[in-house]
Amino acid sequence: MTFKWRSFKNYRLMTKLIFTYMLLTVLPMSLIGYVAYSQYTKSIEEQVGEYIPKVLDQANESIDYYLADVKQLPDLLYNSNQVIEVLRKDSYQNKSSLLQDRFIVNSYLTRTYINGEADVLGAFILSKNRLFESSKIPYSGFGEDMLPFGQDLELKGKQSFLLPSQVPLSFKGNPPYILLMRQITDTENRMNLGTMFIAVDLSFMSNVVENLETVNNADLSLLSEEGQMIYHTDSEKIGSMDEQFQKYPEINGSFRTTGEEENRLISISRAGPDGWVLLHSVKLKNLTERTDLVRNATIIVFLVIILLGTLISVILAWTVSRPIHRLTHQMKEVEKGNFEVDVTSNSSDEVGMLAKSFHSMVAKIKDLIRLNYQIKLQQKEAELYALQSQINPHFMYNTLETIGMAVEDGENDTVVDMVSILGRMLRFSISNKEKMVSIDQEVQHMKDYLTIQKIRFEDRIEFTISDPMDTKRFLTPKFILQPIVENCMKHGLDHSHHFKVKILIEIQDQEVHFTVKDNGPGINEDVMSELNKYLQMDPMGRRDSKFGLINVHGRITMMFGEQYGLRIESKGGIGTEVTIRIPLLPIDLLHEGERAN
Amino acid sequence: MARRTVTLVGLFILVFVSGCNTTTSNKGEFEVVYSKGNVKGETEKIEERQYTIAIVPKLVNIPYFNAVEEGALEAGEELGVKVIYKGPTVADSTQQIKVIEELIDQKVDVIAVSANDPDKLVPVLKRAQRKDIKVITWDSDTHSDSREFFINMVNPETLGRHLMDTLAWNVDETGEFAIITGSKSAANLNVWLNWIKVQQREYYPNMKLVEVVASDDDPHKAYMLAKDLLAKYPNLKGIIGNSSVGPPAAAQAVKEEGKMGEVAVVGLSSPNPMNEYLKVGAAQVVTLWSPKKLGYLTVALATNLVDGVHPSNQQDVPQVGRIHVIEDTVIMGEPMDFTKENVDQYDF
Numbered sequence: 001m002t003f004k005w006r007s008f009k010n011y012r013l014m015t016k017l018i019f020t021y022m023l024l025t026v027l028p029m030s031l032i033g034y035v036a037y038s039q040y041t042k043s044i045e046e047q048v049g050e051y052i053p054k055v056l057d058q059a060n061e062s063i064d065y066y067l068a069d070v071k072q073l074p075d076l077l078y079n080s081n082q083v084i085e086v087l088r089k090d091s092y093q094n095k096s097s098l099l100q101d102r103f104i105v106n107s108y109l110t111r112t113y114i115n116g117e118a119d120v121l122g123a124f125i126l127s128k129n130r131l132f133e134s135s136k137i138p139y140s141g142f143g144e145d146m147l148p149f150g151q152d153l154e155l156k157g158k159q160s161f162l163l164p165s166q167v168p169l170s171f172k173g174n175p176p177y178i179l180l181m182r183q184i185t186d187t188e189n190r191m192n193l194g195t196m197f198i199a200v201d202l203s204f205m206s207n208v209v210e211n212l213e214t215v216n217n218a219d220l221s222l223l224s225e226e227g228q229m230i231y232h233t234d235s236e237k238i239g240s241m242d243e244q245f246q247k248y249p250e251i252n253g254s255f256r257t258t259g260e261e262e263n264r265l266i267s268i269s270r271a272g273p274d275g276w277v278l279l280h281s282v283k284l285k286n287l288t289e290r291t292d293l294v295r296n297a298t299i300i301v302f303l304v305i306i307l308l309g310t311l312i313s314v315i316l317a318w319t320v321s322r323p324i325h326r327l328t329h330q331m332k333e334v335e336k337g338n339f340e341v342d343v344t345s346n347s348s349d350e351v352g353m354l355a356k357s358f359h360s361m362v363a364k365i366k367d368l369i370r371l372n373y374q375i376k377l378q379q380k381e382a383e384l385y386a387l388q389s390q391i392n393p394h395f396m397y398n399t400l401e402t403i404g405m406a407v408e409d410g411e412n413d414t415v416v417d418m419v420s421i422l423g424r425m426l427r428f429s430i431s432n433k434e435k436m437v438s439i440d441q442e443v444q445h446m447k448d449y450l451t452i453q454k455i456r457f458e459d460r461i462e463f464t465i466s467d468p469m470d471t472k473r474f475l476t477p478k479f480i481l482q483p484i485v486e487n488c489m490k491h492g493l494d495h496s497h498h499f500k501v502k503i504l505i506e507i508q509d510q511e512v513h514f515t516v517k518d519n520g521p522g523i524n525e526d527v528m529s530e531l532n533k534y535l536q537m538d539p540m541g542r543r544d545s546k547f548g549l550i551n552v553h554g555r556i557t558m559m560f561g562e563q564y565g566l567r568i569e570s571k572g573g574i575g576t577e578v579t580i581r582i583p584l585l586p587i588d589l590l591h592e593g594e595r596a597n
Numbered sequence: 598m599a600r601r602t603v604t605l606v607g608l609f610i611l612v613f614v615s616g617c618n619t620t621t622s623n624k625g626e627f628e629v630v631y632s633k634g635n636v637k638g639e640t641e642k643i644e645e646r647q648y649t650i651a652i653v654p655k656l657v658n659i660p661y662f663n664a665v666e667e668g669a670l671e672a673g674e675e676l677g678v679k680v681i682y683k684g685p686t687v688a689d690s691t692q693q694i695k696v697i698e699e700l701i702d703q704k705v706d707v708i709a710v711s712a713n714d715p716d717k718l719v720p721v722l723k724r725a726q727r728k729d730i731k732v733i734t735w736d737s738d739t740h741s742d743s744r745e746f747f748i749n750m751v752n753p754e755t756l757g758r759h760l761m762d763t764l765a766w767n768v769d770e771t772g773e774f775a776i777i778t779g780s781k782s783a784a785n786l787n788v789w790l791n792w793i794k795v796q797q798r799e800y801y802p803n804m805k806l807v808e809v810v811a812s813d814d815d816p817h818k819a820y821m822l823a824k825d826l827l828a829k830y831p832n833l834k835g836i837i838g839n840s841s842v843g844p845p846a847a848a849q850a851v852k853e854e855g856k857m858g859e860v861a862v863v864g865l866s867s868p869n870p871m872n873e874y875l876k877v878g879a880a881q882v883v884t885l886w887s888p889k890k891l892g893y894l895t896v897a898l899a900t901n902l903v904d905g906v907h908p909s910n911q912q913d914v915p916q917v918g919r920i921h922v923i924e925d926t927v928i929m930g931e932p933m934d935f936t937k938e939n940v941d942q943y944d945f
Contacts, residue, residue, distance in 0.1 A: 045630055046630055046631060049630035049631035050630075050631045053631065053633060072913075075913075075918070078918065084942075085939070085942055088942045185916050187887060187890050187893075187916065187917055187918055188886075188887035188889070188890055188933065188943060188945075189887065189889065189942075189943055189944045189945060190667060190668050190671050190887070190889040190890065190893060190945075191944070247627070248627065249627055249629055249632075251629060251632040251633070252632070252633040253629065253630070253631045253632035253633050254629070254630040254631040254632075255627040255628055255629040255630055255632075256627065256628050256630055257626075257627055257628075258626050258627065258628050259626060265630065266627075
């Protein structure tokens, strides 16, 4: 079960939805339908099962009533003294008187029974080896020798009914009949005169059962005590045995078969005369014929509803799972790196919202990736620029020339200094693995640069660097000061013989401010406005920066945001002041970052 | 995957829906839907104790009561009851009382009596009733409070008038006639006698009843009385035997006196004793019912009574036929006439 549940849990959402829907609709519907139908059928069965035995009892009564009349028939014989006289006679007589007797009795039988009683097929008297007979239709099989039921049969005054199967008598056309057998007693002499047989047509049964039979094609049969069919609505079965008769419950009532191909409801009335049993058998199928229409209609409606339900559930599941499925697919695409997916969704439901969110997320990621990419590119450019400026052939050439001159002059100390400074600068430049360095390293680098320049230009340059802060504890992007200072030098040295540059590094409002101040000619207004235009432009648009200043500004804004960067103030003739603002970056951050990486 | 699940669900539904057709497969079993109660097996009937029915005639060893005995014993055999047929040797109420007392001591179920004296038998019959013995009368009645019902053979009025008629046919409705009755105390004989007289007065003014003599059902005495009558009334045209010993005695006397054809003999008698007399012409017609049938009917009705069934009008008694019941009197049937033509048919 747990396994099944787990595997069910792992089914797709659509499957689950369909399954759940089915469970919620089909199950209760089929349950209600089944219960309603079975209860209805059962109540019909019960009603019929209760009603039919009552009708059967009535039918039994009318059969009883009818047979009571039939049983009276032999008594009519006593009405004729002449006949009784003949029967009392010994059979040892001459032929003519025997034939005369036969004439007397036969004509009496004809008058009384054949013409008088509608249902009598034939009347026979066996008396002292004489046979008297009269019949309505030709018969065969009834002779003097026929009977195990001899003429001297001791019925003790009782009468009994014989079934056609018990006697060889048969009438032309094989009408169903019963044979009433009755001992003729000479009540005066207390002697047995013989046995009378009256064959009674069973057509009266068809009147009795007519009303019953028409109901739902039922079978009606009259069985003897032993289960032999005295009468059956199917005339071919008359005389055969009902094999199951002995197994039927010993009740007056109704029961139904359970093991047959087509089960039947059998009603039984055992109240008949002579232990006869009236059996009414109807197929349950026929009984519920009318309800079958209802059932079929219900099933059709049920199926239609299920079909519709399934369709709806599939569509519902589809509309829920399809966008999710599409979203999943697109997420997979995005996962693979393809951000050019179309996640548009028209719906505003949860899935639509999810799609929209995903869409905006992808867009943002796309932007971020681009941004990040550009920052990287910018940085690489900036680094390249810095590197280029660091190993500027002019700078190298100039420096080496200065060293050469110093060697000529024999200023060994200066040479040693310059070589070691140059070496340090080269190492700083080369070691560009870290984008960030501590402020003091950057300041040291700047100091080295300016020192070399000062050696070269001697008194034409004056510089001061002040850093009223713990520069070792904070970080700064690499190469942000050199492009500024270089720029100052380039312009300042051209116009001034005594160039002064001041560098101030301080903490203000949780920011680190690098201020480079010179006494150069300042920047004229055209250049200034151009610069400002550049500075205010989207940093992404300045990949190919012409100016070191803008390169630095771009890198800082890319790294820290628009609020940081460069600010340039220039006054014609007085000088220029460039302030670089970066956030306060404690050195721990670097370590943490390294650790995180 | 989804398709498979859908198929599974569909299958599940199909099984569920078709649930209404699945049945328990207990073959040959039946499920009772409605029952008005079980049918009790016939074997449950308790084997009943055999009834004992005592038939007491007026006397034994005359043909009439011998025939009754035959019928009663036949009925006992057929109905499965024990029949005790016991009566006095002469038609005397004192002896009859003794017989009844013996039967009371035997603790029989029913005593059926043909009473010799309606009054004298009352105490003993009441005693029997107190001992939970059912008492009925047949042939000759007693007081109605000392028995359950009376089985009369024929309607007494019909019989009495018919006896008178049979004589009238044979004497051309004129002349003197005498009656030999049985016991003067026998109630049935007196009723018939009365109706004979009524019929004579109403229709036959030319006929004259000269004397009624009582034979006490003694054949010899009856014969002597007949001879006396013939001697005493030379113009006598006919004799009616009002009890069964009368006609044979009268016929014998007529035959012996050579008065065949002169004196007509009719009356109540069985056909067997009268067979010869009828054939030679010493007697013309005798009238009776079947005493065998009477014996049979008495036993049959007595058996029913023990079972608590009283006779009802138009009841069809097996081997007997329909009976009539008027108040507490059962009438067995119509009287039969025996003549020389049909007397051979009867055997009692």
